[in-house]
Amino acid sequence: FDSAHWVHNDGIVNTYSQVYPRVEQGAAAAVEPRRPRSESHMSIDLEVENDSHTTALIKGTWHTHRMGKNHLCGTHWDKEAHHLYAHVFKLLNKWVAQNNSVADSTTTTTCAT
Incomplete structure (x- = not known):
């Protein structure tokens, strides 16, 4: 634990913990290198209006x-x-x-005669 990492905040939540989880568990956590970002997160652009974005x-x-704002956003x-x-x-x-x-176009129905 390095308290210097946790001091900076944006008003409500510290900025160190809001990027990705930093919980280490077991001996393997000490051996494995830290990832620069979490693979379970993906950044999106809400201003894009085209269909391919969704x-x-x-x-x-x-x-x-x-958002470029604090947690009161x-x-x-x-x-x-x-x-x-x-x-x-x-x-x-x-x-x-x-x-x-997409689900409707891949669904087929069959009728018994």
Whole structure:
């Protein structure tokens, strides 16, 4: 534990822990090199409006969007929160619609005669 890593924060959550989990377990954790980022995270751009962008969303992956704000972003005190949520829900709706259309096109029905 190095307290110097944990001092810096953006108002609510320290900046050292918000990039990726830093929990080490067992003897193997001390031997393995640290990854510069977590493989379970993927950065997305909410401003992109094309359909190919939503196909990049991978189920089971923690998608992140860097806002350049502190952890009050998206809360009651953030006057621009409605723009953030409008973009997020628009992106998710497009992703669901695309995945449903792919599922519908690959589903076949057979009838017994």
